[in-house]
Amino acid sequence: MSLPIPLPPDLAELIASRFRALGDPLRVRLVDQLRGGELTVNELADRVGASQQNVSRHLAVLTDAGVLGRRKEGIRVHYRIVDEGVLALCEQVCGSLQAHVAALAAVVDAA
16 A cells, blocks of 8 residues: 555544554553463563553553454453554564664774
8 A cells, every 4th residue: 555645634643543552662562472472461460560450541542552352251352453554564663764774883893
C-alpha cells in the first residue's frame, strides 16, 4: 500500500496516534512479551517488573489504539496482539537501529 502525497490531515493524525501508543518503553516491552501469545495482566506485570496497575494503564492505551485485543475469562483479562503490522514496524525500527549503531561503531573505530 502506498500512502498519498501529501498525507490527508486525518490520516496523519491516525498515524501519529499509533506512534504515540508505541512511544513508551514499557509499552514496547509489553508488545514484545505478547509476541509469544496471549498473556494476562498479572503475567505481563511479573515479566516486565512493573505494578499491575501501571501495566493495566499501558495496556489500555495499546488496546484503545487498536494494537492489542483483550478477552475476559472470569476475573482474568488476557491480552494479545491484533495488529501484526506493529511487529513488522518494531522489526524495521530494530534493523534501522542496528545499522545506525554499526555506523557509529565504525566512526569510533576509525578515530
